[in-house]
Structure formats: structure tokens, C-alpha cells
Amino acid sequence: MRNAPLPLMLAILAAVFAFLYLPISVLVALSFNDGGLPTAWTGFSTRWYAELFSNADIIGAALNTLIVAVVSTILATLFGTLLAVGVEIRRRKGRFLETIIFAPMIIPDIVLAIALLSFFSLLGVTMGLHTIILAHVVFNLAFVCSVVRARLKTFDWSIVEASTDLGAPTLTTLRRVILPVLSPAIVAGALLAFTLSVDEFVIAFFTAGAGRASTTLPMQIFAMIRFGVTPEINALATIVMGISVLALTLSQRLNRGGLPGQ
């Protein structure tokens, strides 16, 4: 690859990055356009953001999203970390186990969504924020687990044996030896789970049940988009994008191991 023609390579990079960033940049720019229309720049303004914050529906949806994301992240981080440690301690690697852990990350979201919808309604469970949380934990714990496992691959297990040798019971070893070493990966996994949960639409849409009470931000955005292009959506989209990017950057910083899904 040292022999690749440099101008061609630079041209490809420029084209691909333009393709990736132009659409979202336009969106961000328009959210600050006073007139709000794509046809004319009428000056910088944050009025659409102000309008956003006075819209009760949106504030409500944002709160719902926050509840879902926080609760599902906490549960997923707990379960996912324990799972990762458990799987890596085992010497035998089971194919079946691996499939079950991997499945939530690759199963088409629509399939999981309708499966859960059928499941909850056949059981007669009233759906709402709690069912969204139950559903989000499913894929979130798989992602946390994969991030933590990546760290455990380079983990020196002899320190665990040393701790046991020095007389510590298993749980003490876990708390005092394993967890401190893993904590950057755990936090990175949690941030990733939080981002995924904040952004998740399809599964939330199917498991939210009837009524507006459990609308999340992505559901709100979906409804607004179907209605048409408005300056408020631009502003909302910019904020949502900003949060995800921030969380991801933070997660990368903490966990130099590379992006999940790699």
C-alpha cells in the first residue's frame, strides 16, 4: 500500500468524508438558521432550541428516554460485567453460550421488537417504560459484555489466583482485584449502552404500549419527521447527535481497545 497513488487516495478520502459529513452538517447549520428554511440563511439564532425547551411533549419524551437509558444501563452494566467475567473464567468455551451472548447484537431489531410485543401481550403485561427497559437491557448487556470481555482477553488471571492464595474469598477477589482493573472497560461499556439506549427506536416503538405517556425521544422524532421537516427537528436532531458523539468519544478515551463491533 506504500505504492498507492497518493492523490487518488486523498480524493477518495475527501469524497467519502464529504458524503458522511455533509448531510449532518447541513442539519446542524439549519438548526441555527433564524428563518429555519433551507432556502435562505437569515442569520444565526438559537430560537429553535428555545422553542424546543418550551415544548412539553419533547421535554416529556426526553425525560422518558433518560429514565429508560439510565435504568437499562445500570442493569445491563451489572449483568453484562458479571457475564463477561463468568464467561472468561470458564476454561471451556461453549458454542451455544457464545451464540446466545452474540445474538442480541446481530438479531434484526424488528424481529426482537415483534417477539417482545407478542410475548408481553400474550402474558397480558401492560406495556410502558418498564417494558422498554426490560427490552433494552437485552442488547445493552450483550454490548457491555463484549467490551468487558475484550479487556479480559489481556487480563492476567494469575493475580486472581494470587488473591485467592492470600486467602480472599471469591467475592472479595472480584471486588478488590478484578473490578478495579476492569473499571475503565466497564465505564466504557456503560457509556456505549447509554448511547445505544438513547438512540434506540424500533424496539422501544413496539414495546412502549399504547398512549403518549411512554413516548421516548426517538419515537417523538420519528413522529415529527413523518409530519415534515421543521426547524425544531433540526435543533432536536443536533442535540441528540451531540450527546451520542460526546458519549462515544468519552468511551473511546476510557477504553483504548478500539470500537465495539470491531
Add this chain to the structure above:
Amino acid sequence: MTLLSLQNLQKDFGKMRAVDDVSLDIAGNEFFALLGASGSGKTTLLRMLAGFELPSAGRILLDGRDIAQIPPNKRPVNLMFQSYALFPHMSVAKNIAYGLEMEHLPRAEIRSRVGDILETIQLSALANRKPDQLSGGQRQRVALARALVKRPRLLLLDEPLGALDKKLRGDMQLELKRIQADFGITFIVVTHDQEEALVMADRIAILKDGALLQVGTPHDIYEHPTSRFAADFIGVMNFFPVHSDGTILRADDGTQIAAPIPPGLTGAAIAAIRPERLHLDGYASENALTARVTALAYHGLDLQLHVETPLSPRPVILRLTADQAESRAPRPGDTVTLGWSARDTRVFPA
């Protein structure tokens, strides 16, 4: 007849000068070794010959034609890479056939040439294996065959035996020499193992910090090193700090040493003597010295003796053949008389 001629060849990577003003003629059919420490510019020099680096200055003439601007795929020169660089997705036979396919040779010819060379390197049975199913030595031979099968004018080998164990190395050194003679192709072999260079090469060039220090036959280089570095780099050598006034050489403790002094060398200097040129019958020699044995090391064919002398803080090493050792094996603590002749002594500026 000169095949390859390098003229004031130079390569800079930014501020780093990897190859420094190298001029060298290599004859057709020669087995030439490039010897140098790690980072001395051996690979860089080969990569310029193969066409992967453009020289910063100087010329590369092959059969009198300047090839510096010719891309690697158009040069009648092949390189066997230090990492072997076998194609992992192709079988042994496909790897070897690759270069011939690039010449658009008829299928039948490709098949027969691949078959022949597999025979030569004794890998016919493994023709359909993938590289990662081979041992290190087998991979090395595939890499060699892949470059050789194209019958280049010049074959460049970058540390061809570097990854092999000691025993296999010895066998392959002779094997390489036989193959080179059979094919009648000029070889330039890079190595940092001086013993290997001495065994295989018709001529050796010593590289230091990108510059040529000395070029010559193994005998020349071993017996007549022109610098202290070359003397130290090849084989084992004993050094004594001395002082020259132009005609007489004296050690630090005043002992006079008989040696041919290079014209014009005065002041601090270094005298050097090979272990096998030292003997224990000092009284009859031009140079004689009382010494005390400190250690013995058995090496199979010979016995190495470490002795303490007033000439140098470092122990002097002395090599006795098995016969000599048997007749008179000194023991640690014994006092012996070392001797050596003036013409075996080399003197270099300090």
C-alpha cells in the same frame, strides 16, 4: 565481467542517512555477502536494487544500464524478503507459479518449471499446502524457489536463513551455495552473521552505518581487516592498547611488541591478534608473554583458554586444537608463556 555496478549510491530517510556513498562492482555468477549489524542499511540497499526505494543519489547499473528508474516489476532482479512474504491464500505451487504467470508463459511450461524447482528444493510432496501449514525451513525454501524460478539476472536474499535454527542453518548454507552454482545466478545475500558470510560468500562487503567499510574475499577480510571495527566484527580477536612512536610499539606496561606498523601511524594504537595465532611455546617467538590461566571452555573441536596478561584488562583468548589440548592441557591457575609472531599481529589506529 561486471554485472552490477553501484556508483556513489545514497539513501536518506529525512535526516537519517541509511545508505552512504556506496560504490561497488559485482561480477556475474558471484556469491556476494553484505554483512553488517542491525540497522546498518543492508535491507535498504537491497530494496534500492529491487526497486522499492529510489536512491537519493548515485547510480545502479545492471549490465551497464541505469535501472534506478525502472519499477520493481520490470527489473530482471528478484528479492527474497526477510519475512519471506509468501502469499498466505495461495498453495506452495501457486506461490511459485505466480511470477511465471506474470511473464505470460504457456501453462505447460509453467507447470514443468514449477515441478522442477519443487524437486530441487525437495518440496514436491507439499505442493498443495498453504504457507501456514509449513515449517519455518520449508517456508524459507518456498520463498527461495519463488524468486529463483524466474531465473533472474540477480537474486537478492535478505537474511534468508535468519529465522532458522542453528543446525538447519548450517545445512542450508551449503544448499544455497550449491543452488547458486547450479543455476549460475548472481546472489547478493544479506546477513548479520559473520560466520555465515565467511562460509558462503565469494566476496564479502562490511557495512557500517550505511557506508562500506571493507570489501574482499573471506580470507582477505579475516586475515587482513583494514579497520578495528572489521577486525572485531569478523571472528574473535584479542585487542591490546599500545603506543606507537613510528617504529616501535609498546604496551601500556612498557612491554615491546613486534608487529608491522602501518606507515605513518604514531600515538595511541591498538594491536590485534587472533586466538588461533597464539600458542603456548612463547620462548621461541618474536612476542612472548607470561600469563596466568583463568578459565577453560570446551568447544568440541577446540579448547578455549582465557588468560590474564599485564597487557590488557580484558582476558586474552587463546584457542588450542583438541590434539594440543590433549598433550598439554593447562589448568586454571597455571602460569603459561604466550607467544605469537610479528606477522600475525595487526595494528590499527586507536
Add this chain to the structure above:
Amino acid sequence: MRDRRPLYLMTPALGWLTAFMVVPCLLILGLAFFRRGLYGGIEYTLTWENIRLVFDPLYAGIFLKSAWIAGLSALIAVVLGYAAAYAIAAMPRRHQPLLLFFAVLPFWSNYLVRTYAWIVLLNREGLIVHLARLLGFEGELPSMLYTETAVVVGLVYNYLPFVILACYAPLSRLNPEVSEASRDLGAGGWTTFRRVVLPMTVPGIATGFTFVFVLSIGNFVTPALLGGGQFQMIGNLVYAQFLTANDWPFGAALSIFLIAIMMGLLTLQTFASEKASGGRNA
């Protein structure tokens, strides 16, 4: 004793996955073989009717069209993504992590938002139409939003970062001496690419293609937003069975086929990865 310990660590997660993934998915599997009730709902008599219905020309057609759109998107994404990954790998090593980071960054922003960005660009009053007017186009421009092309563009846009990531991994692990060896043996730049670099990086391509295909064929957000209401892919069909038509058994049957396609592709991809380069590049 040693094997007990991991079990209680894994129990909460495995229990959760069993309750909220395995059981619901098995439920779907079962549902597909029951009859639809008169007013929605489910009638518990066994039938092959739903499976047969999937092969009905009307629905099989939607399957084929979805596969076509997903395949086209995956193909375009792989071509663009591979080129981008190759270009990143050709840059100086110290710049590569940052380039890669920025190539993947959009992937982690909201999917709806990224799709919405294309509505902003493509709609009747959108930026592209506006630019065209400025350049002097008169009259009615052909609609760009709510077309098959818009759906493909949206899918490619959304999944391109992943393809870049997938293709970059094997490209960056490639030993540059291997392609130099090819040049040394007489191959030109293009031949070297076709016969050495490309085959050695097939695993990345297979991963990228599979990923885009699987996520596209079951997608319902992009067709719904960029394809307009009348545009149907399997995802939309499943959506409709559950949320409007109320034919859950048929929706379940469709989902099963979706999963079958996905598993088939993943198997193929694993096979492709194992075949290329025997797994390791040296």
C-alpha cells in the same frame, strides 16, 4: 468447585436473555403455525397457511425486492467502504486512528437523525432542489425523496461507517512486503491488488456485506421515511402485520424467514473468512 463460580456470575444475564430473547423468539416460531383469529388475535389451530403465504407471489415479490434493495445497498456500501478503508490504510500510520475514528463517528449518532438528514437534502423544498434552481433549472424537478434510490442512498449512508471499519481491519494487518513480493515477481499495481490484496481482505468484505445486507433487508425505518408510505420492504410488511393488519401469525412467519436469511448469510460469511488466507496473514 471451580466450575460453579462462573455459573452464578452468569445466571442473571443468561436468565434475562432467556426470558426476554430466547423465549419470545421461540414464541414467534410457534406463532407462525397458528391461525389468525377473526378479529385479529390468534386462533390455536395448527396450520401451514402462514408459511405458504410467504411464498405467495405478492409477498415473495416483496421479499425479492427487499433482497434486491439490500443487496444493492450492501454492494455500493462495500465498494465505497473498501475504497475508503484502503485509502485510510495508505495514509501514514500515525494518522490512521484519527481518520478511522472520524469515519466511524457518524455511525454512533442517531439512526433516525441520519435518515432525517437526507429528507432535509432531498425533499421538494430541500437543499438539492434549491441548489438546482440556483443553477438555473426551471420547472418541476423529478422527485428525489420517496424513491427506491432515496432508500438505497439512506441505507448506504447509514451503514457505510461499519463497512469502512470491517474492511480496514484486514487491510491494516496486511504485511506490505507481501504486495511488494508480488511487484517483485513481475505483477503491476492492479494485478497485485486483484490477486494478492483483494483475496487476502475478503473476510472484511464479507463481514461488511453481510452486515449491511442483514440490517437493510429487515429495515423498516428507512423505507418508511425515505421511501414514503407506499414503499414496502419486508420490515414494513412485518410492521404492518403487527401494528395495522393485526395478523400476528403471518408477521411471525415473515420474521422467521428474515432470521433464516440472516443465519444463512452469517454462515456463508464465516465460511468466506475461514477460506481466505487460512485465517492468519503473515
